[in-house]
Amino acid sequence: MQAVNLDSSCKRLERIEIMFRYQHCHSVVVVSLILSVLVGSCNTLTPQVSSKVLIRGAALIITMDSQVGTGELGVIEHADILLDRDKIAKVGKNLQASSAHVVDATGKIVMPGFVDGHNHLWQSLIRGCGADKNLIGWLDTCVFPLFNPDIALTETEAYAGVRLSTLDLINTGVTTTVDWSHAFTPQFVRGNIRALGDSGLRFVFAYLGTADPASIADIKLVKQTLIDPNPRAAFQVASHPSESLQADLTAMSNLAKELGVKLHVHLLENIAQREDKVFSVLRDANALGSDLLGAHGIHLTDQEINTLAEHDVRILHNPLSNMRLASEVIRLPELKQAGVQVGLGIDGGTNDASDMFNDMRAALGLQRAISLQPGIFHRVADVLRMAPVDGAKLLDMFDRIGSLTPGKKADLIIINPGKVNFAPSFEWANQIVFNGQPVNVEWVFIDGKALKRKGELVGVNAETVMEAAHKAASRIRHDLLH
Numbered sequence: 001m002q003a004v005n006l007d008s009s010c011k012r013l014e015r016i017e018i019m020f021r022y023q024h025c026h027s028v029v030v031v032s033l034i035l036s037v038l039v040g041s042c043n044t045l046t047p048q049v050s051s052k053v054l055i056r057g058a059a060l061i062i063t064m065d066s067q068v069g070t071g072e073l074g075v076i077e078h079a080d081i082l083l084d085r086d087k088i089a090k091v092g093k094n095l096q097a098s099s100a101h102v103v104d105a106t107g108k109i110v111m112p113g114f115v116d117g118h119n120h121l122w123q124s125l126i127r128g129c130g131a132d133k134n135l136i137g138w139l140d141t142c143v144f145p146l147f148n149p150d151i152a153l154t155e156t157e158a159y160a161g162v163r164l165s166t167l168d169l170i171n172t173g174v175t176t177t178v179d180w181s182h183a184f185t186p187q188f189v190r191g192n193i194r195a196l197g198d199s200g201l202r203f204v205f206a207y208l209g210t211a212d213p214a215s216i217a218d219i220k221l222v223k224q225t226l227i228d229p230n231p232r233a234a235f236q237v238a239s240h241p242s243e244s245l246q247a248d249l250t251a252m253s254n255l256a257k258e259l260g261v262k263l264h265v266h267l268l269e270n271i272a273q274r275e276d277k278v279f280s281v282l283r284d285a286n287a288l289g290s291d292l293l294g295a296h297g298i299h300l301t302d303q304e305i306n307t308l309a310e311h312d313v314r315i316l317h318n319p320l321s322n323m324r325l326a327s328e329v330i331r332l333p334e335l336k337q338a339g340v341q342v343g344l345g346i347d348g349g350t351n352d353a354s355d356m357f358n359d360m361r362a363a364l365g366l367q368r369a370i371s372l373q374p375g376i377f378h379r380v381a382d383v384l385r386m387a388p389v390d391g392a393k394l395l396d397m398f399d400r401i402g403s404l405t406p407g408k409k410a411d412l413i414i415i416n417p418g419k420v421n422f423a424p425s426f427e428w429a430n431q432i433v434f435n436g437q438p439v440n441v442e443w444v445f446i447d448g449k450a451l452k453r454k455g456e457l458v459g460v461n462a463e464t465v466m467e468a469a470h471k472a473a474s475r476i477r478h479d480l481l482h
């Protein structure tokens, strides 16, 4: 109850300040300053900047840590979580913290935030584009023309699209995203990263580069000046494995090693890419290894799956995108059998229903549909672990995120099962996968700060963001179609 009261008092004070500014704009300077101080001190009591937050009385906590809770999902019933600044301090029953801001989680489910391992955030601007195309047709229609400098996205447009996608991600409970950026121009990159930074998301920026020395210089500059100073940001280098781009791939593979970051490529997404001699060019670029991330990994032979396993190459599975682009179904049971790590991704504009619940259902459903086996890998619990746990592990971030383990970052979501799409209570862990929707995600915490609170996005005017994205999308649509 304390939380509710504090929140509503803060809203009252903010409203008073706005009224004074509006009605007495010629003589309000002193009054306005006083009220601003009050609003400021009030904000210290909200989850955004509070040093401690006590999430009290959750009906179910899925910690994803079998040392903290029971079973493979690390479950605890009727328990609390204490957040101290950006970290999880304690998980258990009847926790006390007199100075903490209290969030009442009675009847709710708490779990780690989702890790979206492969995305292209600018592509909210091309939602709905190339609806009847496969990957190649979609790229030719909706993406590749934008490399033409005459119609390339501006910094403002990049910001607009990426910012919209960040809201979509927070809304669905994603707390970490990997943004494989097409990096059309250096200006685009600036707008892209600024939007990611403003979002409050934990993010990895994957910069698509070439062997051109100017490209390499900008990648280094961006990492040093825009990524490294941000504690929520990390960096990857992006490229594409095909014979015609061997020089670029080799340059990016070398650069990734020099910078100590991962190389992120699209790997055999469409059957036509088998002609690209993908594995021989990856070998020639000395790219095979645990720092190689392959998005999709669909059209793989048995031998190639073994090669991935042998080198600990990691795969990002994007099932909704694969369905949309008629790309085929990933060989998930075989990858699992070989020991290849696989995480989940949203994959940008080819995923017109970009929510993680849909993604989990599609990942599960595709394997069942093609095998006629409801017990085939992965099971419901496996797919529920896939986004938070497997995603964090394959990014080598599991020491910080992916489970509700004390000491880790306070990146978590509170799910409200009391909605018409989710109730009643039968087997909640299963219902998250089969029934969950973004509307059930009531709170999203990243670094202990609430970015979604009681079902509402915090600190941003979504209407303004959508308006800017609409303006950018209208321009792009016009230039793509004419």
Ligand SMILES: [Zn+2]
Pocket (backbone or CB within 6 Å): 118, 119, 120, 180, 266, 295, 347
């Ligand atoms: Zn992709």
